[in-house]
Amino acid sequence: MTIRTLRDYGQHYRPRMACLKNVEVFVVEMQDPKSGVKGADQKLNVTIIPHVINGQDILAWIVTKMKVTTEEAQAFGTMLVAYGYIYPLQNHRKLVLVPDSTLYRFQTPYFWPVQKWPAEDIDYAIYLARRNIRKKGMLEPYEQQHYDNLHKWMNPKWDFIVMQATEQYKANKERKKPDRVVLDCQERAYWIVHRPPVLTFDVVRRTNIFLTQALMRSAVKSSVSLTAFVKFVTTHHNHDPFLTTPVPSNPWITDSDEFWQLNSRSVDIPTKLSVERWVLSFWELISDPRGRVDFKLFLKKEHSAENMAFYEAAEEMRWGAASAIPEKSQFIFNTFLKPGAPRWINIDGRTMGLTVKGLVVPHRYVLDAAQTHIFLLMKKDTFYRYLKSPVHKDMQKRALVPAPHVFTDAQLEANVRNRNPGVSPILQWQQEEEEKAAAAVAARPIDVKAMVATNKLDRK
């Protein structure tokens, strides 16, 4: 068995092949007649197969050579089998390294994975056709499936394929039996790696698990869901800049960014269109930063600002860094959940119990139940009161309806020259963070004792 010298496998579209360079060096060493794994001739059925090694020896050799634990060696050995460098003789479909007397052989370098020729469908078709001839139509079920598929889409080439297959079959018959068996084993192993049996039982099981839960999942009538789409489109028609020209003008067309300035988060009076959008749903209201500011103002008047604060804190925990979770959960518990907390939220006993229990070992989704409860409370109750409140009604009256821009050609050219660079989002983010920090300080409960100590409450 000649072992070819290693070539340089450059990085191309499948970069993981480059790492196999090291694996190949390793495999070459494994096959060294003096210092490699000891192989012997083995009788299999009627034929004697040369150079057979067993799983135990392979494992022991890897442990010694790489100086690793048995588990690591086991994992690496299984990789060698999975990639096709070593193939099992008996249970040829299970590509794992079993550390006992299970028999393996080294795959000929011709069939190593990094050889540049891809496992062509046409070669596979010839292989299957030849197998078909030999086994007289008794292919394994997954092979039969592949064969049928290939026959369907390679139909025009089929005569050629059968011809090649018959030629190879005849040539094979000339060979000596042991050589034939070895070659057959090698080829079969190669195709197991490159055309693995598609439908094993665990794939089918997974499909069944998926289908069972899909059946139990409730679905909605088409008439209901499709009507909802039409409703969504209709209600949002006026807000879609492609369908209704935005006022004062689309910044991309007139090069004036007034549209963005009028709809920014920190603007005093919002536009009428924005306010109309807030009415559409609670989610639209709090997704618009300006809308959220208005809603928080209303909550403060109702003395239920802790609901929104809890919602925001829970969102932060959910989407935040993993390392911040224990600290945040502690803060949220102390501020919102523990009995006598300064900003105690009003949720039902069962949810509170579940949440507090979960907080013992905090996980990012531990506040989900409480957060959903508060969100639904705000959505179904507070939102409607907000819509009827003087805060909102006042805003509706004061909302601006900017006049549409009418630019002359000269003005348009001037706009192009004077495009506003705007504020960098990084600066804006820093500003927002500072505002948040200030708001957090302001929301902290007043410590009466500290105030007395510093004489601030002293009235004179």
Added chain:
Amino acid sequence: MCDQTFLAITFGPCDSCSENRPLMNLYIKTEPINYCSLCMEIMACQGLASGETLKSLKAESETLRKKLEEERKKLHDVELEKVAEKAEALGELNMKTRRTLKGHGNKVLCMDWCKDKRRIVSSSQDGKVIVWDAFTTNKEHAVTMPTTWVMACAYAPSGCAIACGGLDNKCSVYPLSLDKDENLAAKKKSVAMHTNYLSGCTFTNSDMQILTSSGDGTSALWDVESGQLLQSFHGHSADVLTLDLAPSETGNTFVSGGSDKKANVWDLRSGQNVQSFDTHDSDINCVKYYPSGDAFASASDDSTCRLFDLRADREVSIYSKDSIMFGAASVDFSLSGRLLFAGYNDYTINVWDVLKGTRVAILFGHENRVSSLRVSPDGTAFCSGSWDNTLRIWA
């Protein structure tokens, strides 16, 4: 957050191993059970029980599939075209290229908008990732990745960082700064590690988490700070080419599309595949959620775009024409969801009426394949990136 998610237990002790983990809602026959993802895998890989064979399992699949089809058919009482008759007809649309962003030296593969509605990040085949202020067409930041074919890029919600990746199998995050002489490459942070190329990435609702999809057939959710894998999503049998996060109030699901012609909907918390659609005839190149979060559209190599209804669990519309023979590479909805913009491999962009199923406009201008297309966050314009090295803003 609809009432359904409130009732479902998503985190707690697993029924099988009693560990506190995010739970999948599964059923054995009709009995609901809550298993963590590991126990579900163990259950699937259990050896065949007595009396079970591969054949009997396959037969069970067939019966379940037929039953599911029947159930879905009962709910299929009207077509979208019928319901869309109530919608008024669209007026004339007059869209033109308003900006052309030139600066990439090679094919533009991906782009994303910043939440400030005017900045864009784009990545190209030669490894360059550029942050533009599309309104003034100025380049603000640029970094050269050590890999070519940067197939995915994303802008962080805060506007302070970008993420990108491609053939290096990794997703790296670069924090942006206001320094004139910043060295972006020095501050690079490797977050995601896959075993094959990165095809898509997006930040979730904050800068701290990234969702990625890869050619190795999996998608994964990562913690940016520690690089820790938070959840992985297995189920595609070939490369995952695209993903999109749900815009709804729940924000708990995302959809992914792959070379196995399937589009799968996943629960972010438990890793469970909750819905699957496999009506496409070829690779799905792009998936995008409808603005309300109740549907999504897909673009595929079979030259069609399709709309899938998540609540009724079926495909409701196909956007195709005999004259369109080249694959669609990218799609996005306008703000109201009435228009669907799709970029194709025949260098054009087609604009479809989502409700009526007709094409309302065809836009020419690019000199090579349109590889990515996204509508700006406030819907005032959309940007298309192409293999002709440029990006165009249309309004």
